Amino acid sequence: MSVQDLSQFWREFLVIFIPLFVAMDAVGVLPIFLGLTHDLPPARRNQLVTTATLTVLVISVIFLFTGSAVFRFLGITENDFRVGGGLVLLAISISDLAGSHEDDNRKPASQNVGIVPIGIPLIMGPAALTTLLIGVESYGYWITGIAMLANLAIVWLSFRYAHYIVRVIGTGGARAFAKVASLFIAAIAVMMIRVGITGYITAF
DSSP: OOHHHHHHHHHHHHHHHHHHHHHHOHHHHHHHHHHHHTTSOHHHHHHHHHHHHHHHHHHHHHHHHHHHHHHHHHTOOHHHHHHHHHHHHHHHHHHHHHSOSGGGGGSOOOTTTIIIIIIIIIISSHHHHHHHHHHHHHHOHHHHHHHHHHHHHHHHHHHHTHHHHHHHHHHHHHHHHHHHHHHHHHHHHHHHHHHHHHHHHHHO
């Protein structure tokens, strides 16, 4: 692989990795995760971390390989999804910025908490799914898949050592990170809408 090819790979990788990292918001979800699992023993909590990560992996792979086929079947173009997905992301970011996750921390833990709500929709929610599908449409399966796996590794590590991370940055710091992440999602959403509209204009 030449230096130019390697440079292009890293550029495209980061273009997918960063929006996915922001959309999954592993650090911002940590207070919710700790609130849901505070009464569980460490072994059970670690098991839920693995369950949540595997849930996200399965859902991601399904969308990774079926998203494009669904697009073609429904006659949805990349620009359609960019504008529609951008509007969804913008609505989600505004809701996150205006709302609060404090009530989620009071929910009792259950046997399926690793799947719902930790895996779906807290980690792999509409924002992450939209980003994942757009990544496949724009850069293909290979780079998008690598970026997805890298983010899953970060999710697993963040949840596995959640107590240590929150101890360092504090619960307020984690929530502040979530708000900043929502701002980035809003900016990404506006960019997607802008690119989609530009694509429409260019096509016509």
